[in-house]
Amino acid sequence: MAAAKGPSVGSLGKLTELRQRIFFVIAALIVYRLGSFIPVPGVNPDAMANLIGQTGGILDMFNMFSGGSLGRFSVFALGVVPYISASIVVQMMGSVIPSLQALRKEGQSGQRQLTMYTRIGTVGLSAFQAFGIAVALMKQQTNGGVPVVYMPGFGFILSSVVGLTAGSLFLMWLGEQMTERGIGNGISLLIFAGIVAGLPNAVVHTLSMSSNGELSTIKLVMVVALVLTVTAFVVFMERAQRRITVNYARRSGGQRSYMNQTSHLPLKINMAGVIPPIFANSILMFPAMAATWGNASHQSRWLQDLIQVLSPGEPLYDIVYAVLVITFAFFYTAIVFNSQDTADNLKRSGALIPGIRPGRSTADYIDSVMSRLTGVGALYLVLVCLVPTFMQNAWHVPFYFGGTSLLIVVVVVMDFTAQVQAHLVSHQYEGLLKKANLRRG
Incomplete structure (x- = not known):
């Protein structure tokens, strides 16, 4: 009886495992934040920060997603966007190419092969984006005429391609390790960490605006109300599901007979998760990158006009963004379900x-x-991602998160919490079984 009252060795081991997984996630996020301050050689940090500030638009959004790494031009400036893009492309190709379809049906061995293709695609996309950014930065100057790159040339391009590609591959590896040895999806947690890294500064800036009179009390209350409303709406929609009634026919097995049973087939409203907004933002970033390749040349002027009309808050941007989100929501749902x-x-x-x-x-x-x-899920994603943008433009409310980033943060926190609860339930279930066996003995 004394043994039944005390905690079992298996229960303590289960709690120790959960604690180790959480500590591993925390340690990995610390490594990620430290790496975001390691700069790529050859860039004037002040000029780079001014360039991001004066360019604004979609680059500001990606700078927020990377936790400020793009503004500092650190080795993690590309973030995990190349990996996400490569994985989505491989999944899309896996639904149309017969050889890849066969790999998807081969179980674990086929998944390893698809993972290898994803990693190869990540290397290619990272190198391509790093090369484009390096070439673009060599032609950039601040409004005061200060060049962003100290010594433009092949050496800077080579160091940028190697540094940014290595940083992106390290984040890919770190995210996979977090998924395997930690709690939650590692890639999503890295994006989450990048977004929330700038939250303290945003809160301080908002409060200082309110104290200086630049932001009225009414607008400040609107910001808080908007955050709470959108968060509650996202939680409600992410938990919402349609349950299809399923009946199991009566079966007989030996001396036991099973009566008709009724169950449910749960179908989530938002089966695609946060992938459609992330991929839509990735596509909309390409014109912004291409426009800076040769801003002094005549043939790039139309790209400059394109990036202007495809900046967040512009009508064309909102329309294209909504179409992309809806398209990817249907396409990605067809892939995963x-x-x-x-x-x-x-x-x-x-x-x-x-x-x-x-x-x-x-x-x-x-x-x-x-x-x-x-x-319904696609319209919900569009509504959540664009309503805060409309509020920012109409009333100039300094809503730091934005719809896309707030959606990512809420969904990642919900997924992380659900997995922690699953580990705790598993621990409690094993403890109850052990106590039941001891009482029978």
Whole structure:
């Protein structure tokens, strides 16, 4: 009886494992933040910061996503965007190329091969983006005529490509280690850390504006209300799901018989998560990068006009952004959720949807339900991402997060909390089993 009252060795081990995973995530985030202050050689830091400030727009947003690494031109300036882009491209190709489709069905070995392709794509995208940024920076000057690069030339290009590519690959490796040895999705946690890194300065800046009279009390209250409202809305929508009733037929097994059972097939409204906004922002960044390649040449003037109209808050930007988010929401949902596979699994387990024949009819029904849910989820993503932008432009409210960043932060925190709770429930379940066995003994 004394043994039953005390904590078991397995329970303590489970708690120790959870504690170690959390400490590993914290240590990895500290390494990430320290690395964001390691600069690439050859760049004037003051001129670079002024350039980001005077350019603004989409570059400001990506500077926020990288935790200020782009403004400091550190080795982590590219962040995890090349890895995310490469992984999405590989997933898209895996749905249309037969050889990659076969790899997806081979289980763990096929997944390792797809992961290798993703890493190779990350190297290529990182090197390409690093080369473009290096070439662009050599032609940039601040409004005061101060060059951004001390000594332009091949040496600067080489050091930038090597440094930025190595930094992006290190973040890819760090994110994979966090996923495997920590809690939550490592890549998402790195994006989360970059976004919240600038939050203290934003809060101090907002409060100073309020104390100086630059920001009225009404607008300050509006900022707080907007944050709370959008956060609550995101939490509600991320937890919302459509439950399709599923009946299991009566079965007999030996001396036991199983009566008809009713269960549910849960379908999330937002199956794509935060991937559509991230990928939409990645695509909209390319004109901003291309426009700086040759700003002094005649042929790049149209790119300068393009980046102007594709800046956050401009009508064309909002329209293109909304179309991209909706498109990627449907496309990515089609990649991660296969209605035919779901229908086949239900048929093999002896389950059926009331009023729907098993097989193809079930797949068509699930696909129609999922299409409607994805449409609602896509509109929800557009609303969350663009409403704060409208508020910033209309009332000049210094809402630091923005819709996209707030969505990412809330979803990552929810995922992290859910996984911690899953570990705790597993620990409690194992403890109850051990106590039950001891009492029987």
